[in-house]
Amino acid sequence: MPELFGIPLPAFLSQLLLGLVNGSFYAILSLGLAVIFGLLNVINFNHGALYMMGAIFAWMGLTYFNINYWAMLIVAPILVGIFGMITERLLLKHLYKLDHLYGLLLTFGMTLLIEGFFRSFYGVSGLPYQVPEALSGATNLGFMILPNYRAWVVVASLVVCLGTWFVIERTKLGALLRAGTENPRLTEAFGVNVPLMVTLTYGFGTALAGFAGVLAAPILQIQPLMGSNLIIVVFAVVVIGGMGSILGSIVTGLGLGVIEGLTRVFWPEASSTVVFVIMAIVLLLRPAGLFGREK
């Protein structure tokens, strides 16, 4: 059996793939955080809870209404996005004039509220969700066995992330969005409905979290607290990458996922902390983050 640094190659590659899968989630979530932060100046703490909502909606859709995975992949993010837009209009909107920390505190409170709400119905044990039939099984690539669903997660996340990048950096809509980020008052003077844009952006950012949740549903434990540890890692990812650049978020997310996966091969005990250690090192060497600009 071929080996790499004393580790059997298939084991090495499967951990690498697992790292890429986790990295895909980091990338989608940190991208959503960056888009929201850019326009709203709010760090959306409940991003992890919305990711959980996406997964639970997928489960509810299948269990109660018999809606399959592919439909829920579209429906759940829309529902999460609508939920996000409602909370933005009802609550978040009133805090823009205040210190940014209130936005963080509000979304933190909402995290507890959402997680506690779902916990009171479903407890903390995982809910089962099958991999959709079209993607079950694995492909033998010769040098490794590739589980189809995991490959799909990586591809789907990359497509969504790059699609978001394209819309924001290369289209008229994205240009308006960037203008709104740069100078909301001036953009409004040009006749753009900035408050509506803010709401839609928040809806889109939260929908991304919901999308990640549906992707995660068949491979991770669906349970109300699944997002809370994840979001802290994503915060570290955001600190490492900086929120200045969209491509930066994607690259940092995927890269850190891979590093985490490799750490699991060589030093399993450190795999849960390696991202935080990297964050500390980046803070010492490049406080603004790898792709960030210090304002």
Added chain:
Amino acid sequence: MNLPRQALLYVVLLAVVAALPALGVYPVFVMKLLCYALFACAFNLLIGFTGLLSFGHAAFLGGAAYAAGHALKVWGLPTELGLLTGIATGALLGLVMGALAIRRSGIYFSMITLALAQMLFFFFLQAKFTGGEDGLQSVPRGTLLGFIDLRDDLTLYYVVLGIFVLSFLLIYRTVHSPFGQVLKAIRENEPRATSLGYDTARFKLLAFVLSAALAGLAGATKTLILGFATLTDAHWSTSGLVILMVLVGGMGTMLGPIIGAIIIVSLENKVGDIGMFLGRVTGIEWFNGLGEAVTVVIGLIFVVCVMAFRRGVVGEFAAWWTRWRGGRAAAA
């Protein structure tokens, strides 16, 4: 309020707290309250008087709780040295975390403290000396200064009250010192404080370490009282809880954190009963499980406070008091 009247208020409050065990209140519960109140006061030193929102204070509470427990149980140190170990641990963790976190400001600061605290949480989860999921159990209380036996709840009660009062005085002195004035200047306008020649990073770090050390003292005292240290103390939800205590009580007020701690800790204890009561009255089954889902209530209070009640109990009272006095002065 002028100073003598304020001093009188504090003395009366202290007398009431000192008399509580004689009035039949369970001393261990009050001691636990005092620990959380001290924790909240330490936290308020940062958020209320320096304008830094740390999301990682559980690391200091939990880290010091483990360190003190380990010192008392495994090393067999006398109680006072056990507490000192806790304070030193809090201060050291605060120095490392603070030095990293103050390299960024605002929201990034909060995210960094949260991430570093989570790293410590995973460390405590895996390390041998913490006992992992079981926690560090049966920590002896020992004797203070070699002759005060702390196994008696009532003796310990007055020792804990003493610790709390001394710490509160230290915080009071800090806030009202020139150092405290600089901290407030940083909170109000950091670039301006910098332009006045203050090395704001050093002031922020010093405030952070002081706050962490006091949080450490709270954690060590908590271990002493309850006889155990668990992972919950170091979990991010504890960091959230202390933020809520200070928010509910009133950021940047002296008494606010204490009142906030009393409200939140009592509520956490009672929420199951309240849920049962609501379930009985309304007949909705869901309320009966409220005790299991305390986070719903905590989250709801968070949202309500941020939306409508940002000054907290003490802040709102002070505003009302000023208006009322102002109204009376105008009428006279």
